[in-house]
Amino acid sequence: MPTKKAAEPRWTQNVATSFRRSSAYCTHFLLVGGAHPAKTETWHLRPDFMLFSEIRGHSRVLQLLIRVMRTDRLAHAYLFSGPDGIGKATVAGEMAASLLCTEKSSLDPCGHCPGCRQYDSGNHPDFLHVQPDGVSIKIDQIRNLKKQLAFSPFAGGIRVILIEEAQTMRREAANSLLKLLEEPPPDNLFLLIAADAEPILPTILSRCQVLAFAPLADDIAAEIIGIYSPELDGQASLMLAKLSGGCPGRALTMDAGDVLPLRDQVVAAVFESRWSTPRAVEEALFLAREMAGLNNGLDLLLDLLRLFFKDGMLESLQVKPQPQSTVDDPKDSLLLRERWNLSQLSDKMRAIDAAGKALARNCNRALVCEVLMLDLIGN
Numbered sequence: 001m002p003t004k005k006a007a008e009p010r011w012t013q014n015v016a017t018s019f020r021r022s023s024a025y026c027t028h029f030l031l032v033g034g035a036h037p038a039k040t041e042t043w044h045l046r047p048d049f050m051l052f053s054e055i056r057g058h059s060r061v062l063q064l065l066i067r068v069m070r071t072d073r074l075a076h077a078y079l080f081s082g083p084d085g086i087g088k089a090t091v092a093g094e095m096a097a098s099l100l101c102t103e104k105s106s107l108d109p110c111g112h113c114p115g116c117r118q119y120d121s122g123n124h125p126d127f128l129h130v131q132p133d134g135v136s137i138k139i140d141q142i143r144n145l146k147k148q149l150a151f152s153p154f155a156g157g158i159r160v161i162l163i164e165e166a167q168t169m170r171r172e173a174a175n176s177l178l179k180l181l182e183e184p185p186p187d188n189l190f191l192l193i194a195a196d197a198e199p200i201l202p203t204i205l206s207r208c209q210v211l212a213f214a215p216l217a218d219d220i221a222a223e224i225i226g227i228y229s230p231e232l233d234g235q236a237s238l239m240l241a242k243l244s245g246g247c248p249g250r251a252l253t254m255d256a257g258d259v260l261p262l263r264d265q266v267v268a269a270v271f272e273s274r275w276s277t278p279r280a281v282e283e284a285l286f287l288a289r290e291m292a293g294l295n296n297g298l299d300l301l302l303d304l305l306r307l308f309f310k311d312g313m314l315e316s317l318q319v320k321p322q323p324q325s326t327v328d329d330p331k332d333s334l335l336l337r338e339r340w341n342l343s344q345l346s347d348k349m350r351a352i353d354a355a356g357k358a359l360a361r362n363c364n365r366a367l368v369c370e371v372l373m374l375d376l377i378g379n
Contacts, residue, residue, distance in 0.1 A: 058213055065211075069095075077189070078189075078209050078210075079194060079211065080193045080213060081194050081196070082195070082215075084249065085248060085250030086247045086248075087213065092191045096160040096191070099158050100118075100126060100160065101115050102115040102116075102157070115157075125155065126159040127160050130142075131163075136173075139170065139176055141173065142173045150185075158187050159189070161190050163191070163193065165194065165195070166192040166193060174201045181204060181208070190208070215246030216241075218238060218242055218246060221246045222237040225237040225240055236260050239304055242307055254300060259300050263305065269284070269377050271339075284374050284376075285373070288370040288373040291373070298359065299359070310349065312340075312345055313345045313346065351375035352372065352376075355368050355369070
């Protein structure tokens, strides 16, 4: 008679397992206390390890982290605070990779030691990842985390606990985590990530070293967007960088596939001055039909057009073109200044704003787009 296999201890199931890897993305799951896997934020990682020196922007934060890691003066808990899509998870992931690397020749992970291979495959036993179960982090998740931390790190070095969207913790979960932060187990590092530090209990904030991440400069954000969306040209990457407020992760979620070509068509029509009135009306109505046919991209298109005319207004106030303008060609900058004054450009901005408000009131899409295009193309 076959012997019954002994049940696996709950704490041994706390392993981050790799779900999917590609050249640009790595998605992980964490099995916590035998619960169903909870999907984590998608990290934008290369197939091999990204080096600290290759992370763009956030120089103040990186300098601080590099200094404390080199001098072995890590705090027991850090809170990375800043807008979504700004790179907080990327920095936290690279910090974890560096700390779990067993080759300590430099801060950059070597990528080939057992620790690096385990982390890169999503199977490192000393990397624990907690993310909201649904809309919030619940008390049971923190209780399961406590059970895991009752044991020393498996590899004998340091254990890294990454808690994403920490601002979603319910009060009882936050109070439970507070006890861990007040008396942290040895050889454990807590990395909390939050879009906003305000909802987090002040007592937790006081026990973490808070590092604020600021939006990236437009050119840096555009460069990052271009790396992960090589099908976009530099101008398109810059427009998305501006729209996302310097948050490349947020820009990469924008569905701009059908929107960007239509934006170029609209801009070309706006600059056209040789059309007769009947031809201009015909083109305006054609582009309006194309705009109305966009499923979920019409709001994005309006944002892109608003950004274009806004930069056009700024160009008209300066002698030299702005280096980070979304006006595609320096000749177009001159044409903008020659064709419209500030008042006329402002009228076009108001037309775009009026279209957005009309769409928000569920007005007829086709009619709204027709009125808008006639206003933009008309002289």
